[in-house]
Amino acid sequence: MNLSCFTRLFNLRIITVFSLTFPIIMLNALNTIHKQWLYSRHPQGVVGTDHYTMQEQVLDAGLDRDEVLIEARYISVDPYMRINQSAKPTYNPQPHPLNTVQAGGVVGQVLASRTDKLQAGDWVFGMTGWQTHARVHFSDLTKIDPELAPVSTALGVLGMPGRTAWFGLTEAGKPHAGEVVVVSGAAGAVGSLVVQFAKRHGARVLGIAGGAAKCAWLTEKLNADWAIDYRNFSDAETLSTEIQRLTGGVDVYFDNVGGLVTDAVIPLIKRRARIVICGQISQYNGGLDNPEMGPRLLHHMLYQRATMQGILARDYLHRMDEMLPIVAAWVKTGELVFEETFIDGFEQLPHALNSLFTGEHRGKLIVRI
Amino acid sequence: MNLSCFTRLFNLRIITVFSLTFPIIMLNALNTIHKQWLYSRHPQGVVGTDHYTMQEQVLDAGLDRDEVLIEARYISVDPYMRINQSAKPTYNPQPHPLNTVQAGGVVGQVLASRTDKLQAGDWVFGMTGWQTHARVHFSDLTKIDPELAPVSTALGVLGMPGRTAWFGLTEAGKPHAGEVVVVSGAAGAVGSLVVQFAKRHGARVLGIAGGAAKCAWLTEKLNADWAIDYRNFSDAETLSTEIQRLTGGVDVYFDNVGGLVTDAVIPLIKRRARIVICGQISQYNGGLDNPEMGPRLLHHMLYQRATMQGILARDYLHRMDEMLPIVAAWVKTGELVFEETFIDGFEQLPHALNSLFTGEHRGKLIVRI
Numbered sequence: 001m002n003l004s005c006f007t008r009l010f011n012l013r014i015i016t017v018f019s020l021t022f023p024i025i026m027l028n029a030l031n032t033i034h035k036q037w038l039y040s041r042h043p044q045g046v047v048g049t050d051h052y053t054m055q056e057q058v059l060d061a062g063l064d065r066d067e068v069l070i071e072a073r074y075i076s077v078d079p080y081m082r083i084n085q086s087a088k089p090t091y092n093p094q095p096h097p098l099n100t101v102q103a104g105g106v107v108g109q110v111l112a113s114r115t116d117k118l119q120a121g122d123w124v125f126g127m128t129g130w131q132t133h134a135r136v137h138f139s140d141l142t143k144i145d146p147e148l149a150p151v152s153t154a155l156g157v158l159g160m161p162g163r164t165a166w167f168g169l170t171e172a173g174k175p176h177a178g179e180v181v182v183v184s185g186a187a188g189a190v191g192s193l194v195v196q197f198a199k200r201h202g203a204r205v206l207g208i209a210g211g212a213a214k215c216a217w218l219t220e221k222l223n224a225d226w227a228i229d230y231r232n233f234s235d236a237e238t239l240s241t242e243i244q245r246l247t248g249g250v251d252v253y254f255d256n257v258g259g260l261v262t263d264a265v266i267p268l269i270k271r272r273a274r275i276v277i278c279g280q281i282s283q284y285n286g287g288l289d290n291p292e293m294g295p296r297l298l299h300h301m302l303y304q305r306a307t308m309q310g311i312l313a314r315d316y317l318h319r320m321d322e323m324l325p326i327v328a329a330w331v332k333t334g335e336l337v338f339e340e341t342f343i344d345g346f347e348q349l350p351h352a353l354n355s356l357f358t359g360e361h362r363g364k365l366i367v368r369i
Numbered sequence: 370m371n372l373s374c375f376t377r378l379f380n381l382r383i384i385t386v387f388s389l390t391f392p393i394i395m396l397n398a399l400n401t402i403h404k405q406w407l408y409s410r411h412p413q414g415v416v417g418t419d420h421y422t423m424q425e426q427v428l429d430a431g432l433d434r435d436e437v438l439i440e441a442r443y444i445s446v447d448p449y450m451r452i453n454q455s456a457k458p459t460y461n462p463q464p465h466p467l468n469t470v471q472a473g474g475v476v477g478q479v480l481a482s483r484t485d486k487l488q489a490g491d492w493v494f495g496m497t498g499w500q501t502h503a504r505v506h507f508s509d510l511t512k513i514d515p516e517l518a519p520v521s522t523a524l525g526v527l528g529m530p531g532r533t534a535w536f537g538l539t540e541a542g543k544p545h546a547g548e549v550v551v552v553s554g555a556a557g558a559v560g561s562l563v564v565q566f567a568k569r570h571g572a573r574v575l576g577i578a579g580g581a582a583k584c585a586w587l588t589e590k591l592n593a594d595w596a597i598d599y600r601n602f603s604d605a606e607t608l609s610t611e612i613q614r615l616t617g618g619v620d621v622y623f624d625n626v627g628g629l630v631t632d633a634v635i636p637l638i639k640r641r642a643r644i645v646i647c648g649q650i651s652q653y654n655g656g657l658d659n660p661e662m663g664p665r666l667l668h669h670m671l672y673q674r675a676t677m678q679g680i681l682a683r684d685y686l687h688r689m690d691e692m693l694p695i696v697a698a699w700v701k702t703g704e705l706v707f708e709e710t711f712i713d714g715f716e717q718l719p720h721a722l723n724s725l726f727t728g729e730h731r732g733k734l735i736v737r738i
Contacts, residue, residue: 083668091672258667277670291664298627299452299657301646301679303460308677310670 034059037130037349039085039102042095046285047082048354052102052130054347059133063114068138070108070124072131075346075367076155077353078104078189079281086288091312102130102349107144107154118143125154130349132369149331150340156189156364157331157338158324160313164278165193166323167316169201172276172309173252177202180247182265185256186224187214189364190278194254195222196336206247208261217362221337236263236295244268257282259294266297275308285357339363403428406499406718408454408471411464415654416451417723421471421499423716428502432483437507439477439493441500444715444736445524446722447473447558448650455657460681471499471718476513476523487512494523499718501738518700519709525558525733526700526707527693529682533647534562535692536685538570541645541678542621546571549616551634554625555593556583558733559647563623564591565705575616577630586731590706605632605664613637626651628663635666644677654726708732 033056040053061069081104084096096103106129110122115138118124123144128134144151149158156162168190175181181198185191186207195218198205206226207218215227226246233239239261243250249270255262258280269275283292301308316323330336341361343352345368352367359365402425409422430438450473453465465472475498479491484507487493492513497503513523525531537559544550550567554560555576564587567574575595576587584596595615602608608630612619618639624631627649638644652661670677685692699705710730712721714737721736728734 083672089672090668255667258665262667277667280665280668280671283665283668287665288668291666293662294665295660296627296649296652296656296663297660298624298631298646298677298679299459299649299652301677302649302681303452303458303679305679305681305684307679308667308670310667310672310674310676312671312674315674 032059032061032133033057035132035346036101037346038099039096040099042087042098043082043085044286044289046354046357047085047350049350051085052350053099061112061133061135063112063135066115066138067113068110068115068118068124068136068141069112070106070126070128070134070136070141071111072106072108072128072133072346072369074107074152074155075130075349075369076105076160077349077356077365077367078160079279079284079356081353082284082357083288088289090288103127104129105155105160106134107151108134113138123151125159132346148328152340152342152364152366152368153331153338155366156340157193157336158328161189161364162193162327162338163316163320163323164311164313165190165197166327167313167319168276168278168311169194169197169252169254171316172311173198173254173274175201175203175252179203179251180206180249180270181252181254182206182208182243182247182250183254183256184208184230184258184261184265185279185281186218186222186227187362188256191254191256192218192222192337192339192363195224198252198254199223203252204247206243208243208257211360213360214362230261233260233264236260239264240267252276254278255280259283259287259292263295263297266300269300269304269306271304273304273306275306277308277310281357337363341365342368344368401428401430401502402426404501404715405470406715407468408465409468411456411467412451412454413655413658415723415726416454416719418719420454421719422468430481430502430504432481432504435484435507436482437479437484437487437493437505437510438481439475439495439497439503439505439510440480441475441477441497441502441715441738443476443521443524444499444718444738445474445529446718446725446734446736447529448648448653448725450722451653451726452657457658459657472496473498474524474529475503476520477503482507492520494528499715501715517697521709521711521733521735521737522700522707524735525709526562526705527697530558530733531562531696531707532685532689532692533680533682534559534566535696536682536688537645537647537680538563538566538621538623540685541680542567542623542643544570544572544621548572548620549575549618549639550621550623551575551577551612551616551619552623552625553577553627553630553634554648554650555587555591555596556731557625560623560625561587561591561706561708561732564593567621567623568592572621573616575612577612577626580729582729583731599630599633602629602633605629608633609636621645623647624649628652628656628661632664632666635669638669638673638675640673642673642675644675646677646679650726706732710734711737713737 036055038053041051117138124141126141181203183194187209204225207224218224218227250268254276256279259282405424407422410420486507493510495510550572552563556578573594576593587593587596619637622644625648628651
């Protein structure tokens with residue numbers, strides 16, 4: 001960390017004074033280590049350290065025109081990463097290729113630049129994956145304004161999870177004031193925002209999460225009307241009874257988890273309910289390759305003339321200019337809770353990914369380099 | 370039949386010459402028998418004769434102002450009847466009450482009338498249920514034009530099944546020219562129309578049905594591009610492989626059956642696919658009360674950003690004026706196949722309902738009185 005800090009400061013000065021190629025030579029001379037986590041083995045069940053291999057090499061910092069060298073400072077771990085490790089086609093036709101850098105979102109700083117669009121020291125977001133450094137065309141990066149909000153929010157409330165929550169709820173969920181919105185995975189990166197966005201739409205909100213601490217956080221900090229710890233229920237029927245008792249029926253179900261929780265909610269949908277399939281995390285540890293069995297519930301769609309829609313963040317990427325003025329203002333004033341849980345150290349990435357499926361974190365989980 | 374024909378002709382004359390109350394006295398004097406099938410026992414599995422009780426009485430033909438006496442000529446049997454026999458809430462909050470006349474659609478003729486809106490002899494449609502006669506307020510009846518099409522089509526292509534097929538496909542399925550539309554239960558009252566409507570939208574259509582005869586009918590008479598007899602497949606995987614081989618993937622899935630066929634189709638949906646849940650007939654013989662287990666497949670909704678929508682005919686009742694000019698024209702010219710299978714005899718109603726779930730009929734099944 002000290003070495004890279006020094007390198008960064010050094011480059012800043014060099015770029016100003018000398019040519020654009022000189023600092024690259026300096027970087028090489030300093031023998032900066034470029035670390036990468038390669039996705040190296042297909043997981044049958046839960047993904048973790050067994051499925052990644054660390055690779056280290058001296059940084060090759062050569063840049064072509066319009067390219068930028070960035071150093072990663074915050075690296076994202078997200079449930080979708082496990083989807084794309086499925087052996088079957090998922091949202092991408094092919095699984096994540098083996099023995100390549102794990103794909104993912106990164107917030108970093110520019111170390112060197114051969115474009116006037118970005119300067120050394122600038123904060124950027126890019127899909128540069130699990131590596132300490134990356135050489136990228138400037139057009140693949142988004143500049144971050146560190147005055148707007150903490151830069152790490154580009155991986156959370158002002159990035160992919162925020163976009164998923166905002167457009168998933170508004171475009172597919174379409175909540176109305178007075179309606180009941182149920183959110184599964186409600187303490188997660190997306191769910192915790194959906195709870196708050198739904199409240200702002202005037203809905204009454206039930207958050208479903210695992211553990212008493214998360215549930216207390218949902219009602220005390222996120223202003224959810226109700227919270228249920230699904231771990232207190234051994235079957236869908238008793239969970240369903242409790243959801244019905246609290247809410248009286250469900251207008252919008254924003255589903256991040258699938259499985260037993262969804263089995264409990266679907267029989268409670270009301271006329272013209274909207275079900276948003278945002279995630280099915282309970283099924284990611286093997287269930288995508290070999291589907292788990294569950295009760296057939298599609299007849300409820302018919303009874304209630306309900307709509308179910310699957311959503312992906314990528315479909316709304318070009319519409320961030322609609323969301324950011326609204327949500328960034330709430331972030332700036334502090335009226336939106338956007339909890340970030342940091343795990344320190346590049347070496348922790350596989351463990352951090354694993355803990356998405358087993359851990360106790362709240363909000364957005366980020367590895368800090 | 371002869372007696373009631375005589376009664377009808379007799380009334381026609383009486384109404385013209387005398388007061389409106391006189392023909393009622395005449396009917397009673399003729400001791401017309403009023404038969405009713407009461408739904409008398411909740412079925413655990415397949416519904417049939419065990420669950421109905423015949424009741425006969427002398428017709429009480431008293432009419433208040435604005436009321437009409439009708440004689441049933443064609444009585445509908447539909448899969449939805451079994452849904453509402455489920456012990457759990459379905460599309461109606463309460464199950465069909467026991468020991469009441471089985472609800473259902475009827476095409477009949479006016480025997481006597483105390484409104485100038487309808488004359489004796491007029492053909493009408495009404496939800497008067499499984500009974501030979503019914504006393505109804507005129508506003509609960511729809512007059513049928515026998516010149517437009519065979520009057521029985523008010524129970525089929527120009528009635529509830531036609532409306533379900535038309536609006537289900539156009540409003541929820543939204544097929545585009547060149548897309549692949551897959552229809553389950555494709556030889557049924559709704560499915561056989563969806564196949565033809567989808568062809569008219571320029572789609573390539575796969576019909577899935579049970580038995581070689583139905584499949585031959587789909588391709589030879591209904592112009593389906595492909596037909597698959599699902600009975601030739603013992604599991605969803607092999608059926609899925611065959612659907613994929615024929616179609617290359619599914620843009621619209623119009624589902625009448627659920628269960629194994631739906632398990633085979635859902636993994637094949639393409640980007641932005643639309644799934645129309647119109648029926649789940651494979652689940653009606655017990656599966657609504659005690660859901661069958663099947664593979665969890667909602668993750669495919671996410672991958673493909675697909676939409677699933679449950680539909681019911683009642684939601685489009687007020688929009689028949691949009692459909693009828695188009696579809697009735699196709700019926701009149703004969704370019705639309707609207708096969709009707711008749712079972713003769715009021716006594717056959719419970720058996721006819723049963724045969725919806727077990728039988729070999731094509732198109733719309735109707736009991737002719």
